[in-house]
Amino acid sequence: MKLIVGIGGVTNGGKTTLTDSLLKALPNCCVIHQDDFFKPQDQIAVGEDGFKQWDVLESLDMEAMLATVRAWLCGPQKFARAHGVSVRPDAADTHILILDGFLLYSYRPMVDLYSRRYFLTIPYEECKWRRSTRSYTVPDPPGLFDGHVWPMYQKYRRQMEADGVEVVYLDGTKPREQLCQQVLDDIRNSLLNQAQAAAPTPAPPARPQGPGRGGGHRAARPAAAQPDAV
Ligand SMILES: Nc1ncnc2c1ncn2[C@@H]1O[C@H](COP(=O)(O)OP(=O)(O)OP(=O)(O)O)[C@@H](O)[C@H]1O
Numbered sequence: 699m700k701l702i703v704g705i706g707g708v709t710n711g712g713k714t715t716l717t718d719s720l721l722k723a724l725p726n727c728c729v730i731h732q733d734d735f736f737k738p739q740d741q742i743a744v745g746e747d748g749f750k751q752w753d754v755l756e757s758l759d760m761e762a763m764l765a766t767v768r769a770w771l772c773g774p775q776k777f778a779r780a781h782g783v784s785v786r787p788d789a790a791d792t793h794i795l796i797l798d799g800f801l802l803y804s805y806r807p808m809v810d811l812y813s814r815r816y817f818l819t820i821p822y823e824e825c826k827w828r829r830s831t832r833s834y835t836v837p838d839p840p841g842l843f844d845g846h847v848w849p850m851y852q853k854y855r856r857q858m859e860a861d862g863v864e865v866v867y868l869d870g871t872k873p874r875e876q877l878c879q880q881v882l883d884d885i886r887n888s889l890l891n892q893a894q895a896a897a898p899t900p901a902p903p904a905r906p907q908g909p910g911r912g913g914g915h916r917a918a919r920p921a922a923a924q925p926d927a928v
Pocket residue numbers: 708709710711712713714715716799800828870871872873874877
């Protein structure tokens with residue numbers, strides 16, 4: 699059973715923090731970080747506003763990211779081994795891939811690959827403050843947050859909502875442990891539902907039979923297959 703989980707949402711919403719906790723708690727769980735697919739700095743366009751346009755889809759090599767997701771889909775076990783994830787024998791049939799990134803649901807070819815799409819949000823002021831404490835490989839020039847980062851976040855989010863992409867919103871101001879537990883519970887439910895959907899259709903219930911017509915009881919319906927312990 700394979701599950702692709704998206705941890706998307708606003709910059710500094712806590713995506714990587716949540717992803718790291720999920721990775722520790724879930725079996726056979728691999729991760730792909732969208733930030734690893736930024737194009738080299740000299741290929742990032744400069745906008746009319748004078749800012750390097752880091753926060754647009756064109757600044758990411760999404761074809762390469764999709765190719766990596768496909769590699770996992772073709773051989774999750776091999777992918778796990780190659781990325782130092784040891785396969786847990788008690789859950790050998792379950793494979794989970796987490797995608798962590800700020801523009802996960804805006805790249806059409808990948809939108810339908812997710813079993814679950816989470817979207818972390820935090821208010822503007824909190825986001826601006828958290829961002830000011832971070833240093834990226836290329837530091838933010840003054841004014842980038844208000845001039846580029848926040849407007850692009852709003853634009854892509856509006857577009858995602860207009861396109862009807864179904865996401866589960868998460869309030870990124872909640873405590874880390876609470877967020878992790880909420881998502882873990884939800885993922886475990888998804889695994890159970892997926893296992894039940896994959897289980898063979900049970901036989902229809904036995905018709906009541908009168909005495910003297912060999913009316914034995916039909917065997918009890920087999921329990922739906924349960925996913926391995928997660
Ligand atoms: N639930 C939380 N409550 C308060 N602070 C948090 C929470 N989760 C993460 N943080 C803090 O917010 C900052 C951003 O977290 P993180 O790097 O996980 O975000 P991100 O969404 O992956 O950011 P980006 O993708 O923009 O680099 C960090 O300083 C982190 O410690």
